Amino acid sequence: xxxxxxxxxxxxxxxxxxVIGLFFAVPVLLGLLLSLTDFDLYALVSLKNLRFVGLAxxxxxxxxxxxxxxxxxxxxxxxxxxxxxxxxxxxxxVLLQSPLAHLKPLMRTALFAPVVTTLVAVAVIWRYLFHTRxxxxxxxxxxxxxxxxxxxxxPHWSMPTIILFAAWKNFGGNMIIFMAALQAVPTDLYEAxxxxxxxxxxxxRHITLPALAPTTLMVGILTTAGYFQLFAEPYVMTQGGPLQxxxxxxxxxxxxxxxxxxxGAASAVAFLLxxxxxxxxxxxxxVANRGAA
Amino acid sequence: MKTLKLKPVxxxxxxxxxxxxxxxxxLWMLSVSFMHNGEASNYPPPLLPSAPSLDRYRELLKSxxxxxxxxxxxxxxxxxxxxxxLLNALAGYGFAKLRFRGRDTLFALLLGALVIPGQVxxxxxxxxxxxxxxxNTWAGVLVPSMASIFGIFLVRQYAMGLPGELIEAARxxxxxxxxxxxxxxxxxxTPVLVTLGVLSFLGSWNDFMWPLxxxxxxxxxxxxxxxxxxxxxHVQDVELMMAGxxxxxxxxxxxxxxxxxxxxxxxxxxxxKQ
Numbered sequence: 069x070x071x072x073x074x075x076x077x078x079x080x081x082x083x084x085x086x087v088i089g090l091f092f093a094v095p096v097l098l099g100l101l102l103s104l105t106d107f108d109l110y111a112l113v114s115l116k117n118l119r120f121v122g123l124a125x126x127x128x129x130x131x132x133x134x135x136x137x138x139x140x141x142x143x144x145x146x147x148x149x150x151x152x153x154x155x156x157x158x159x160x161x162v163l164l165q166s167p168l169a170h171l172k173p174l175m176r177t178a179l180f181a182p183v184v185t186t187l188v189a190v191a192v193i194w195r196y197l198f199h200t201r202x203x204x205x206x207x208x209x210x211x212x213x214x215x216x217x218x219x220x221x222x223p224h225w226s227m228p229t230i231i232l233f234a235a236w237k238n239f240g241g242n243m244i245i246f247m248a249a250l251q252a253v254p255t256d257l258y259e260a261x262x263x264x265x266x267x268x269x270x271x272x273r274h275i276t277l278p279a280l281a282p283t284t285l286m287v288g289i290l291t292t293a294g295y296f297q298l299f300a301e302p303y304v305m306t307q308g309g310p311l312q313x314x315x316x317x318x319x320x321x322x323x324x325x326x327x328x329x330x331x332g333a334a335s336a337v338a339f340l341l342x343x344x345x346x347x348x349x350x351x352x353x354x355v356a357n358r359g360a361a
Numbered sequence: 362m363k364t365l366k367l368k369p370v371x372x373x374x375x376x377x378x379x380x381x382x383x384x385x386x387x388l389w390m391l392s393v394s395f396m397h398n399g400e401a402s403n404y405p406p407p408l409l410p411s412a413p414s415l416d417r418y419r420e421l422l423k424s425x426x427x428x429x430x431x432x433x434x435x436x437x438x439x440x441x442x443x444x445x446x447l448l449n450a451l452a453g454y455g456f457a458k459l460r461f462r463g464r465d466t467l468f469a470l471l472l473g474a475l476v477i478p479g480q481v482x483x484x485x486x487x488x489x490x491x492x493x494x495x496x497n498t499w500a501g502v503l504v505p506s507m508a509s510i511f512g513i514f515l516v517r518q519y520a521m522g523l524p525g526e527l528i529e530a531a532r533x534x535x536x537x538x539x540x541x542x543x544x545x546x547x548x549x550x551t552p553v554l555v556t557l558g559v560l561s562f563l564g565s566w567n568d569f570m571w572p573l574x575x576x577x578x579x580x581x582x583x584x585x586x587x588x589x590x591x592x593x594x595h596v597q598d599v600e601l602m603m604a605g606x607x608x609x610x611x612x613x614x615x616x617x618x619x620x621x622x623x624x625x626x627x628x629x630x631x632x633x634k635q
Contacts, residue, residue, distance in 0.1 A: 074460070074461050074462070075461075076537075076538045076539075077455065077459035077460060077461045078455070078459075078461040080451045080452060080454060080455030080459055080538070080542070081451070081452040081455040081456060081459075081461075081464075081467070083448045083451060083452070083508070084448040084449060084451065084452035084508035084513055085452065085467070085508075087504070087505075087507045087508035088471070088474075088508050088509075088510060091482075091486060091504050091505040091507075092474070092477075092479075092482055092505065092510075093474065094485075094489070095482030095483070095484075095485040095486035095489060096474075096477055096481050096482040096485075098482075098485035098488075098489070099481055099482055099484060102484060102485050102488075159379075160376075160379055163372060163375055163376045163379070164376065166372050168368060168369040168372045168373065169372055169373060169376055170373055174380075175376050175377070175380045177618070177621065178380035178381075178383055178384045179379060179380050179383045181383060181384055181387060181614065181617075182383055182384075182386075182387075184563055184567075184613055184614060184617040184624070185567075185610045185613065185614065186566065186567045186569075186584070186585055186588075186610050186613060187567060187569060187585070188569050188585040188586075188588050188589050188592075188609070189585070189588055189605070189606035189609040189610045190386060190387075190606070190610070192588065192589075192592050192602055192603075192605075192606050193386045193387075193389065193390045193603070193606055194386065195592075196393075196599050196602070197386060197389065202401065202402045202404075202406055202599075203406075204406055207405060207406055236383070236386075240383070241628060244625055244628050244629065245628065245629065248629050268368075293476075293478070296478075297478055297480065299480075299570055300569045300570065303569075303589070304589055304592065307593075318480060321480065321484075322570070322574075325483075325484050325487075326487075326574055331484050331487075331488065334484055335484050335485070338480055338481045338483070338484065339481065341480075341481075342477065342478060342481050345476075345478065349476075
């Protein structure tokens with residue numbers, strides 16, 4: 069009887085575990101094996117053509133300029149994009165929480181709207197807004213006497229444009245998290261600071277920022293991990309160009325795997341990216357802990 | 362004295378400016394979708410259509426296959442939401458309130474796996490689905506989204522707070538586990554399940570990389586994949602593309618506006634991650 073009951077209780081978690089096991093855990097483990105083989109178009113036709121090659125895919129990869137290019141592009145995106153996104157989130161959250169602000173619910177919804185939109189659709193919109201000849205952005209630049217910029221066609225500007233786009237699309241999510249954290253800062257701290265004659269900026273630096281430090285760390289780590297997975301933006305906006313200036317690591321994996329069918333090499337790319345994300349987020353945590361101690 | 366009066370103006374101006382910048386691309390998309398062919402490429406580029414028309418939408422629905430893609434996206438997102446919400450609810454409740462061997466170890470394993478990005482398993486999953494004959498089918502798009510670790514985690518957090526006495530009392534009265542789940546637990550879980558449902562619907566609707574990989578036949582495309590394909594073919598047709606973007610974005614935006622409160626809650630419970 070008791071045995072039967074235990075089985076029923078376990079049955080609640082089984083369906084979800086089977087789905088996750090079959091379509092997530094098993095593929096991840098197989099992926100590790102796959103990255104040690106030369107799985108390509110021939111192996112796709114017949115598994116007889118499959119050979120175990122050890123770490124050859126990884127060694128090959130780190131010898132290819134395109135891998136380092138993709139890694140550099142992704143790092144550029146993360147290093148500039150994460151602080152920009154989080155800075156915008158924090159700024160918007162502080163403005164929204166200000167007792168002086170009007171129409172807060174409306175403003176919050178407007179600021180948050182880009183987060184729920186479909187990435188592919190808004191990437192298409194941006195492509196036209198940043199069009200060299202017909203885009204409104206260049207139109208605005210020219211109206212204030214600046215030269216138009218070849219936003220997505222110039223290899224120096226393509227990644228900054230994608231960074232701007234990602235910041236616009238994503239800042240609202242962290243903004244909500246910062247707003248909740250701001251609500252938890254005790255108001256008497258500000259009261260005391262005001263009595264001591266601290267100006268707005270001093271209050272922000274010495275009360276708000278320290279109080280938000282744990283939230284900023286969490287948000288920073290999650291955003292960094294997410295930004296390393298850059299893919300759809302370059303796929304839709306630039307197709308990796310111009311001059312491979314927007315090829316990201318994940319874009320490289322997609323091209324290797326599903327365009328050239330080098331699934332073994334592509335799997336190695338995926339695992340290198342995974343390792344890198346773990347390394348960087350761990351590093352961030354370590355640095356933050358040292359700062360706190 | 363002067364700065365006191367200036368500050369409210371500055372705060373509100375900055376806020377209004379930021380809000381306008383945030384939604385301007387969406388307003389522009391809507392406006393251009395009503396323009397006639399080539400109008401947006403005039404010089405200087407117009408902000409509003411001279412003679413608003415629905416022709417771009419008609420064109421998309423008739424020849425672009427967007428009506429079909431819309432139905433595909435709607436069906437897949439609905440099925441994925443229903444199935445994943447049910448499976449995550451069962452598992453989340455199980456991990457929170459039921460006792461079975463290895464429960465805590467299993468849950469710790471799941472939490473640990475949360476750090477693995479989904480793309481790591483994509484290539485082998487594609488090969489597995491190919492073996493099962495699910496490549497280039499809607500089922501292939503659906504299967505990986507039928508349960509999520511984050512969803513289980515969300516439900517578990519919420520279910521931990523449910524009153525255990527109620528469940529215990531029902532058990533003493535002789536109610537079976539399934540009956541207890543249906544009659545007592547499910548109604549109590551409703552708020553978190555709505556949150557989870559909104560998150561999965563938006564996640565499924567907006568998903569791009571996986572359907573792009575699984576679907577090769579244009580007739581099976583979801584909206585984002587269809588839109589991306591269209592944007593590669595019809596780069597010059599700004600107005601047509603904007604109509605496509607409106608069809609893609611509007612449903613999720615409307616759903617978000619209607620259930621905003623639940624969505625924000627999900628966000629606060631641990632960041633949006635599928």
